[in-house]
Amino acid sequence: MLKIGSVVDNKYKILNEIGHGGMSTVYLAMNERANKQWAIKEIRKEKFANEDIVYDSIRSETELLKNLSHPNLPSIIDIIDYEGSILIVMDYIEGNTLRKALEEYGPQPQEYVIQWAKQLCDVLGYLHSQNPPIIYRDLKPSNIMLKPDGTIVLIDFGTARRFNTENNEDTTCLGTRGYAAPEQFGGYGQTDGRTDIYCLGTTIYHLLTGKNPSEPPYEIYPIRYWDESFSQGLEKIIIKCTQADPNRRYQNAYSLLYDLEHYDELDSEYRRKEKIKLISFILVVVLCIANAVGAATCHFYGKHVQTNAYETYLVDAEKGQSLDDMREAYIETISINPEEADAYIRLIERVYLEDNIFSEDEASEIRGILINQSNGHTYEELLQKNKLGYQMFSYQLGMAYFYNYEGTGNKQLSAYWLKKAAEGELPESQTARAERLGAIADYYTSLGMMDKTGDSKVSFKDYWSDLISVSEGNIVKDDNANTALVIYKEVASQICVYADRFNKDGVSYGEMELALMEIENHVQDDIEKAKVEKTDRIVELEEELEKNIEKARQVISLNKQETSK
Missing domain, CATH: 1.10.510.10 (Transferase(Phosphotransferase) domain 1)
Incomplete structure (x- = not known):
């Protein structure tokens, strides 16, 4: 067993035991260099008949978990072979x-x-x-x-x-x-x-x-x-x-x-009420069929009615007096014709992202909508029949996960949808952006691991190149002003966080300053001169971007001073 007060791997000081099981003991440890607490799980090899097989198995499983990123999973950063034990270093979870x-x-x-x-x-x-x-x-x-x-x-x-x-x-x-x-x-x-x-x-x-x-x-x-x-x-x-x-x-x-x-x-009572509704609906359908001139006419008319109803509900949704009204109207519109993408996209753009936060509850709701069924198919399967519409939806959802999930964005969760968006039906600029953002999502996994271990696992030069590529071109024209400003904010934010590491990997501070100037030029030319309508959200994003750029310049200036000493 690990001794309280001992130091493991020259950096983890064992503070106390916080858990004990049949095959392992969990300790609270402090990385004194980083001033951060970790949990260390000790698995004694003597508990197993075949130490080599067990060690290989635990290492392989731990390695796969190191690459995961989810708010309900702990981060695992290291596995150490230590004096007859296997030590797994992971997040300390309070509770x-x-x-x-x-x-x-x-x-x-x-x-x-x-x-x-x-x-x-x-x-x-x-x-x-x-x-x-x-x-x-x-x-x-x-x-x-x-x-x-x-x-x-x-x-x-x-x-x-x-x-x-x-x-x-x-x-x-x-x-x-x-x-x-x-x-x-x-x-x-x-x-x-x-x-x-x-x-x-x-x-x-x-x-x-x-x-x-x-x-x-x-x-x-x-x-x-x-x-x-x-x-x-x-x-x-x-x-x-x-x-x-x-x-x-x-x-x-x-x-x-x-x-x-x-x-x-x-529940039985709910189902009883729904059954009454269903019987009433069936009676109406039977009467309609009985009075129909012919199957072909009914089908044509049904399609016509469905299209008109969809368009009417879509327009009415815009008139909702509250976000809840709009949300319910868009969901109802989706149910009328799950193959059309407009209602899905507007639900994300105009309801979920109204506060610039794509919450866990909202992400859960859209997943629930996609697995709803109509005529034996899920809504997602029906939407996939409309290839361009599905890719437009995937692009919007991928962007929401990437930049807005829980207020900070979750790059890992965005990857699936960005990959769908990049399959070829979208305009070339959006397809390229989806591909680049998908690549950046992979960088974020490696960047997170690097921050915890202190070891560089990613080329910051390559990361910079992809980051700048995403921000090139007239994003306002290709997408919209909101998307452009969010992307520009991300570039400035990453300079604030990683300026010194970009520089150490071959990106000059001059290149970073030039990138910030290019962003300001895009805002001036693509938004101000183009006289894009200034919604409250665009004004808010411009103010946030201005603060990010100012902070990024301060970071660059401080780093240049440190370098010159």
Whole structure:
């Protein structure tokens, strides 16, 4: 075991023990050079029969996690072979596990559990979207940290693995009995994303009822067996999650997320009312068909009515007295014709980005809209039939993730949509910008790792070139003034943060100053002289850009002074 007060790898001072399990101990450590706290997980090699295989396995799994970036995942920055132990250095997460919450307070309120479950769906969906997918396999309350702000973080990736399409079954049975799916112990092939769905179902069950599935009676009862006040819809969700046959569960995390966001609509009373509405609608349809002149005429007229209704709803949405009114109107417009892109795009531009923040709730809502179904197809599948429209939507969504997610942007989450946007139907300038922003998203992953370890893992010269390429040309003409100003702000911001590293990698301070001047010229020529309408948002962005440029020049000046000493 590590000694309190000892220093590991010449930089991590062990402060105290903060956790202990069957195979590992977790310590709080301080990197005294960086004045930052980390958690260090110690895994004793003596616990395993074959040290080499275990070490290789842990290293490979840790390496894959180092490349991930998600608000509900800890950052893992290092793995150290140290005196008979394997040490994993990761973010220190302030808070307690949900297991401790259960031990101290008993069953948790339904509304809290649903919010936690939705966050878990989002992080599982992110893991499963990796190529190849990452399967967590040991979801349970003791592996979920609850932070003081109410957000959760998924910890302990000791059993995580990459999905291998060539495997028929797993070679090892890992997971916690009671929470784990049947396939983790043989019987239904290898584990995949649906395995984590099962584990999430058992975890929700435990948090709601306080009944540990790893203890007697070792069964998952319907939650209303324990408390009739629980939602019937939530009970149905848990039952579907915990089906023994993976084919009968939710097939992906986002389908589960959608139902969690609409769990009350699965209740019997709600469904009864909807059934009455459906019967009424069917009667109307039958009467229409009975009076129709012919199938062809009905089809033509139906298309005509659908198009007119779509355009009418789209225009009416612009007249919404509040953002909520506009949001509901755009979503309703989408449901009229999911193949048209305008309503999706305007929902993002005019509602989600009205405050320049693309929130986690808004991102979750648009994902939920995309998995809605019409005539046996998801809305996203229907929108994909309109290739240009789908790429325009993908471009807008990718930009929202890149620059606006949670106010600061999330480059990793933008990559999928930017790749879709760059597939060729958009104008050349937008296609090129989507490709470059996708490349920059990869830089951000490496930049984040570098900041934590102190080791350079990226060429700042290449990063600078791509960053400047994105800002070239008349972005106002190609896109709009909002997009142009957001991109210019990003360039100035990166100079503020990385000016010295750009310089050390061969970018002169003169080049940086020239880039700032070019940005000011673009604002003057493409916005001011072109007499672009000055909305409140454009005025706000111009003011923010001016501050960023001023700060960037101050940073450049200070760095030049330091260099000249």
